[in-house]
Amino acid sequence: MALKRIGAGNRMSDAVIHGNMVYLSGYVAEKTVGKSVKEQTQDILEQIDATLKEAGSDKTKIVKANIWLTDIKTWAQMNEAWDAWVVPGQSPARATVESKLAGPGLDVEIMVEAAI
Template sequence: MSIERIGCGPRMSDAVVHGNTVYLAGHVADAAKGKSVTEQTRDILAQIDETLEQAGTDKTKILSATIYLADIKTFAEMNAVWDSWVSKGATPARATVEAKLAAPDYTVEIVMVAAR
């Protein structure tokens, strides 16, 4: 089976496609870096929509998601954005954990696996 890399950089790719499975790297806020959890979550989910489209799939085919929050107390704030974005009836398996992220300006990071 072939392997396709999307957004391939020197350290990592935005996504890797193997067969009919799309593995997304951890996405953090670009435009909303340093802003609220709400704004960062919106930014990240918009990036994920773009990456999934480049991979030939969409959010209705997400299999699993792992969400990392710098502060678990922001769980409800992140969920408000997630709930308005996720496709009803096509919600993925999901875990949310508190973790120290790569830089203090990042409060949310999301990793996903999707079918194509």
């Protein structure tokens, strides 16, 4: 079965479609300077929406989400954005953990897998 890559680069792709599933890379906010965890999360969720649309899917078809926070104490801020975004009754399986992220100012990273 062939793979389709979205935003393929030398190091990684934004997403990979295999069969009836799309696997997104970990997304971080495009603009972090002066942005709260809630604002970074909103930015990331907008990027996820756009990539899922390009893949022929949407947030109601997300089956799994992994979320990394640089400070687990910001969990409530992230959830403010997440809860406003997720469709009631269509929430995916999800894990949220505290972790160092790849660069300064990055406070949230989200990776999802969705059906098409």
